[in-house]
Amino acid sequence: MPADPARYFERHVFVCTNVREKGHPRGCCSEKGSVALRDYMKAKCKELGLGGRKVRVNIAGCLDRCELGPNLVIYPEGVWYTYRNEADLDEIIRVHLIEGGRVGRLMLQPQDVLPRDREKRLAGAAAAS
Numbered sequence: 342m343p344a345d346p347a348r349y350f351e352r353h354v355f356v357c358t359n360v361r362e363k364g365h366p367r368g369c370c371s372e373k374g375s376v377a378l379r380d381y382m383k384a385k386c387k388e389l390g391l392g393g394r395k396v397r398v399n400i401a402g403c404l405d406r407c408e409l410g411p412n413l414v415i416y417p418e419g420v421w422y423t424y425r426n427e428a429d430l431d432e433i434i435r436v437h438l439i440e441g442g443r444v445g446r447l448m449l450q451p452q453d454v455l456p457r458d459r460e461k462r463l464a465g466a467a468a469a470s
């Protein structure tokens with residue numbers, strides 16, 4: 342098997358901006374502000390010198406974790422985040438994209454399917470600490 346080529350972008354961020362009809366049981370990321378927030382993240386990364394091949398912030402269609410949205414996923418790490426506002430994105434940019442860390446409070450785990458799964462997990466972690 343040939344070796345994988347070197348990465349074209351150091352990090353590739355996919356931000357769901359999927360639109361569903363109003364009242365859809367799964368909801369959608371766009372109804373929670375993801376279009377404007379993705380634009381904010383893209384502009385912020387550029388402003389911070391993370392353009393070119395460092396970080397690419399792309400619009401994505403449905404990532405199939407709608408209930409937890411708005412969502413984004415960062416590759417090559419494959420780390421998922423939910424976020425609510427510009428401050429959350431600022432933290433993801435600073436901690437994950439610049440410093441190489443993780444924003445634990447916003448990360449999604451594979452077992453998080455519905456918001457209650459995530460809330461239960463976070464409550465369990467808080468009780469254990």
Ligand code: FES
Nearest residue numbers: 357370403404407
């Ligand atoms: S609508 Fe965003 S993950 Fe499905």
